Amino acid sequence: MPKWKPKQTYRAIILIQDGVGDRPVPELKNHTPLEIANKPNMDYIASEGITGLMDPIEPGVRPGTDTGHIALFGYEPYKYYPGRGPLEAAGIGVKLRPGDIAIRCNIATVEERNGELIVIDRRAGRIKGEYVRELVRTLNEEIKEIDGVKIEFYPATEHRVVLVLRGKDLSPRISDSDPGTAMEGNPIKEVKPLDNTDEAKKTARIVNEVIKRTYQVLKDHPINNERIKEGLLPGNIIITRGAGMVPKDLVPFTHKFGVKGFVVAEEATVIGAARILGLEGIIPEGSTARLDTDLDSILRTALEAWDKGYDILYIHIKGPDIAGHDNDPWGKVKIIERIDEMLGKLLEKIPLENTIYALAADHSTPCTVRDHSGDSVPIAIAGPGVRRDHVRKYDEYSCMLGGLHRIRGVDLIKIVLNLMNKPLKWGA
Amino acid sequence: MPKWKPKQTYRAIILIQDGVGDRPVPELKNHTPLEIANKPNMDYIASEGITGLMDPIEPGVRPGTDTGHIALFGYEPYKYYPGRGPLEAAGIGVKLRPGDIAIRCNIATVEERNGELIVIDRRAGRIKGEYVRELVRTLNEEIKEIDGVKIEFYPATEHRVVLVLRGKDLSPRISDSDPGTAMEGNPIKEVKPLDNTDEAKKTARIVNEVIKRTYQVLKDHPINNERIKEGLLPGNIIITRGAGMVPKDLVPFTHKFGVKGFVVAEEATVIGAARILGLEGIIPEGSTARLDTDLDSILRTALEAWDKGYDILYIHIKGPDIAGHDNDPWGKVKIIERIDEMLGKLLEKIPLENTIYALAADHSTPCTVRDHSGDSVPIAIAGPGVRRDHVRKYDEYSCMLGGLHRIRGVDLIKIVLNLMNKPLKWGA
Numbered sequence: 001m002p003k004w005k006p007k008q009t010y011r012a013i014i015l016i017q018d019g020v021g022d023r024p025v026p027e028l029k030n031h032t033p034l035e036i037a038n039k040p041n042m043d044y045i046a047s048e049g050i051t052g053l054m055d056p057i058e059p060g061v062r063p064g065t066d067t068g069h070i071a072l073f074g075y076e077p078y079k080y081y082p083g084r085g086p087l088e089a090a091g092i093g094v095k096l097r098p099g100d101i102a103i104r105c106n107i108a109t110v111e112e113r114n115g116e117l118i119v120i121d122r123r124a125g126r127i128k129g130e131y132v133r134e135l136v137r138t139l140n141e142e143i144k145e146i147d148g149v150k151i152e153f154y155p156a157t158e159h160r161v162v163l164v165l166r167g168k169d170l171s172p173r174i175s176d177s178d179p180g181t182a183m184e185g186n187p188i189k190e191v192k193p194l195d196n197t198d199e200a201k202k203t204a205r206i207v208n209e210v211i212k213r214t215y216q217v218l219k220d221h222p223i224n225n226e227r228i229k230e231g232l233l234p235g236n237i238i239i240t241r242g243a244g245m246v247p248k249d250l251v252p253f254t255h256k257f258g259v260k261g262f263v264v265a266e267e268a269t270v271i272g273a274a275r276i277l278g279l280e281g282i283i284p285e286g287s288t289a290r291l292d293t294d295l296d297s298i299l300r301t302a303l304e305a306w307d308k309g310y311d312i313l314y315i316h317i318k319g320p321d322i323a324g325h326d327n328d329p330w331g332k333v334k335i336i337e338r339i340d341e342m343l344g345k346l347l348e349k350i351p352l353e354n355t356i357y358a359l360a361a362d363h364s365t366p367c368t369v370r371d372h373s374g375d376s377v378p379i380a381i382a383g384p385g386v387r388r389d390h391v392r393k394y395d396e397y398s399c400m401l402g403g404l405h406r407i408r409g410v411d412l413i414k415i416v417l418n419l420m421n422k423p424l425k426w427g428a
Numbered sequence: 429m430p431k432w433k434p435k436q437t438y439r440a441i442i443l444i445q446d447g448v449g450d451r452p453v454p455e456l457k458n459h460t461p462l463e464i465a466n467k468p469n470m471d472y473i474a475s476e477g478i479t480g481l482m483d484p485i486e487p488g489v490r491p492g493t494d495t496g497h498i499a500l501f502g503y504e505p506y507k508y509y510p511g512r513g514p515l516e517a518a519g520i521g522v523k524l525r526p527g528d529i530a531i532r533c534n535i536a537t538v539e540e541r542n543g544e545l546i547v548i549d550r551r552a553g554r555i556k557g558e559y560v561r562e563l564v565r566t567l568n569e570e571i572k573e574i575d576g577v578k579i580e581f582y583p584a585t586e587h588r589v590v591l592v593l594r595g596k597d598l599s600p601r602i603s604d605s606d607p608g609t610a611m612e613g614n615p616i617k618e619v620k621p622l623d624n625t626d627e628a629k630k631t632a633r634i635v636n637e638v639i640k641r642t643y644q645v646l647k648d649h650p651i652n653n654e655r656i657k658e659g660l661l662p663g664n665i666i667i668t669r670g671a672g673m674v675p676k677d678l679v680p681f682t683h684k685f686g687v688k689g690f691v692v693a694e695e696a697t698v699i700g701a702a703r704i705l706g707l708e709g710i711i712p713e714g715s716t717a718r719l720d721t722d723l724d725s726i727l728r729t730a731l732e733a734w735d736k737g738y739d740i741l742y743i744h745i746k747g748p749d750i751a752g753h754d755n756d757p758w759g760k761v762k763i764i765e766r767i768d769e770m771l772g773k774l775l776e777k778i779p780l781e782n783t784i785y786a787l788a789a790d791h792s793t794p795c796t797v798r799d800h801s802g803d804s805v806p807i808a809i810a811g812p813g814v815r816r817d818h819v820r821k822y823d824e825y826s827c828m829l830g831g832l833h834r835i836r837g838v839d840l841i842k843i844v845l846n847l848m849n850k851p852l853k854w855g856a
Binding site: 385386387388389390403404405406407411413414415416417418421423424425426427428 | 485488490794
């Protein structure tokens, strides 16, 4: 039983095993990977602590990695999901503010025919990042503002670009100009407002204008002239999809919860979500987001972050989700066992006696489903002052009987903050 | 097992042990006071009934006594918390209506220097209530209305006064004029709107005007001239803090739930919350709101209220919270045992055979935390028709396994009403 001192506050570590929840798997004699895996350290957390089931979004609803993490970071996912554009933008390090619109773009190839712009290749022949960076530099020089709205372009991976609109009275409720791969050979689509508000109409108008101007700026760009000479497709326009907005009423993590959080994660989406919400984060070197990831490196990165004094440290490991998508139950068992070893080393350095530990997941990825599902996930929380329940193992079945019963994803941080003796308060 | 008759309705008693929930306590060998206490009557309720855990506000969030009780009285605490001003006003018997603004005030001493009013003493030398009542009478004669808003002053305990504003288009979103004890010797603060609404601006303007006028009315008041002669500080102004409003859409208890409720409580805050919500209430004679309180007197007051035919009787006992704040686990054990004796006498007079009993708490006050915490509290409900679960004891650990699982504070009254066979209905 961990010890504690009166009025002392504690720090917390939340270990997120992406997609770890599962259903009975035939290859495992209808057990789940968590039931089969040898994982003494996770079971130690369960034994010393309190357990239960958690619906990351709400019962039965299938979360994305993005929405699942938004909930685990303590934000109501239905209210604070910003959409793909802002997540991709924040993931590549763009600093976004509440009210900013971010849109995922491709550098594409179009051809003028009868006054229409026909999409020849959505990725401009998978144009390399070095060219894209050059083209984006020119775009930022030539297109800075339209109708008082600031326009910014950021190169993402390969042919991908992020477009940010910053200004008053904007809305993410606009359609895509990207016609999709199946519709290559057709004209670029006009961006339309998706509702009847002035904001959506204004934003659609500005994005259409941005697209037109990118063609004017890029069609005779030296890089494209060079590419055409070499028989390559020119990157002569940007096409847009997945517009999103950082919610205007977003209160940053530190202000909302009164603690500083850090996220060590294997995926840009998780880091992007974290940054939009005001958490800092990093993808460790050696992280592959697959079953072969370097867990020692992840551990090292986590320990370095811990030494900087953050109040809550999230550690995200992708492997279990990958094994679920691949219907690879034994691979899932194996990565769980490797994560458990990492957890053991973490517990040696940062003991349960003076730290709150929580085991969580952003969603289930059952092997038989080969995708995320709406099944709840097991949780366990241990540390000083925790009311220990009778559950001794960390898995979907044992945690059904736990003292936390059934909570929602957004509840987790509030429960952890309470055990850190830094609860949110309501009333005198 | 209690007996029941078909279609019969029942009345209910809800016993609220303030702050009774706890965490493992080292002095109690890591048990909780509820686990250690000898409390056959509470365990009888648990044995005969259904048990579970309850989050008074929501999981992990730390309630105040005020918000915890607002939830137990069946009102969503985030929506219906009126703030400190109305609670204090209602606690001293001021009848408030939806939309009324109530502000906590002190009679204070100010001195004019270079046209500024400097706060010399926030409490006018702890001026006695007999003088305050006299000064308040003059204020009510001289300041009755400003810009169509009715102005009322009420004497509270000692130097405290409550200011009520009644009129259209008012807002509680205004700042304090009271500079706080640490800032005595500085000018009185101007009241400012805390948001950009016309309502907040209007309310701030009126309160500033009220404050100015109280100085005009009080500075040469005969009582103050007398006090100055005697070398005492004059009570020559009111200073304001903690403005709040009774929510405009508040539906009174009897109308909302279709039953009449009465509250026997040890604290003015609880009575104040009850009255604002439309419940009647009383603080029993002999109540000290401490460990030495007169539980026989509380029992007598409760039985008298019961005889008047109220449908739901709440009995609030403060002691367990006090022991938690003082980190006095054995004191907490003792008061729980005394409350249990009182419960035994109550059960003799009003047997479980024809009454719904619920054991509840407004929050946990763990000894190790010495403050309210966001931990859930154990609940037990017994009486005719209750689906009895397997739990036989009333404490944080036993009730984890109860058939009610985990509910919120606002759920309790609905569950009790259902067992009274007077459920809220939705649908045909």
